[in-house]
Amino acid sequence: MTDAPIDLRSDTVTRPTPAMRSAMAGAEVGDDVFGEDPETNALEREVADLLGHQAGLFTPTGSLANQLGLRLHVAPGEELLADVRAHVVRAELGAAAVFSGITTRTWASERGRLVAAAVEAIAEPDAGAYSVSTTAIAVENTHNFGGGTVQPLDQVRAVQAYAREHGIAVHLDGARLWNAHVASGTPLRELAAGFDTVSVCLSKGLGAPVGSVLVGSREHVAAARVWRKRYGAGMRQTGFLAAAGRYAVRHHVDRLAEDHANARVLAAALDVDPATVDTNIVFAEVADPGAFVAEAAERGVRVMQLGPRAVRLVTHLDVSAEDAARAAEVLAALPR
DSSP states (O other), rough: OOSSSEEOOOOTOOOOHHHHHHHHHHOOOOOOTTTTTTTHHHHHHHHHHTOOSSSSEEESSSHHHHHHHHHHOOOTTOEEEEETTTTHHHHSHHHHHHOOOOOEEEEESTTTOHHHHHHHHOOOOTOOSSSOOOEEEEEEBBBBBSOOOOOOOOHHHHHHHHHHHTTTTEEEETTTTHHHHHHOOOOHHHTTOOOOOEEEEESSTOSSSSOEEEEEEEEHHHHHHHHHHHTTTTOOHHHHHHHHHHHHHSSSSHHHHHHHHHHHHHHHHTOOGGGGSSSSSSEESOHHHHHHHHHHHHHHOOOEESSSSSSEEOOOOOHHHHHHHHHHHHHTTSSO
């Protein structure tokens, strides 16, 4: 094909727009380890304010933002609860155990959708001297491996109420919280309320090249800053990256609705009910994912295999409505 490939593997493959590059080139920078990078300081304040928390910390990756949050709440030998397909459990390479000595147990769910009763059924906030006590719960919104699922707010609130009653911390992996906000119409502050810490990603749906932000109380963020440096992620002139993030937050949130619409076009082409596609992620069952991925690539569409019977497609800033329509035509013609 002469047309450029349409890359639906992830929303992390986006490239900075010309306007974002201009913002990066004009960034005023300083040494962030000394707290002297103006763009980074502004990004941290702005994101924290958007989410209704006291302070923020810029990190190079979402995994690091999550791991810092978990490290604050769970001491070595204590327990984190999470969904069985949560990113912090399945896609961060056991970092919670490797770096923080955290024990993890999981609850099962349908499409990653949170049900408070399932969490409460396995929580053990005071397990005594011979068992592991639960000290934190992780919620993911949207849920990546659930297919971009937006979490029901009533269930989130129920989990938070249970956690408060029993002295358990609650961390939100909000890598795609922007998508949940746009899809549900719920204000960002409301989605982030009631959590001790929240991570949000700038390099997925918002299209920045690098970065996430962890928000929480001033005390939690100060402690996370120490652990970030301890983990080797103290950075210097980060303003160039922070400027991209600031531009993305200001200009690329509302347009996520386009990605959600494009995802439903792809879902329909693969006989996936579009009503089950909350945001920008589509999972489709196919008989031979490896063959499906290879043949799609030959025809100019890149998708990702996830599991022995499924492929994942993710729409993003670099996929137009025309691209989605062309990809849908290609994928619909492939054997499934």
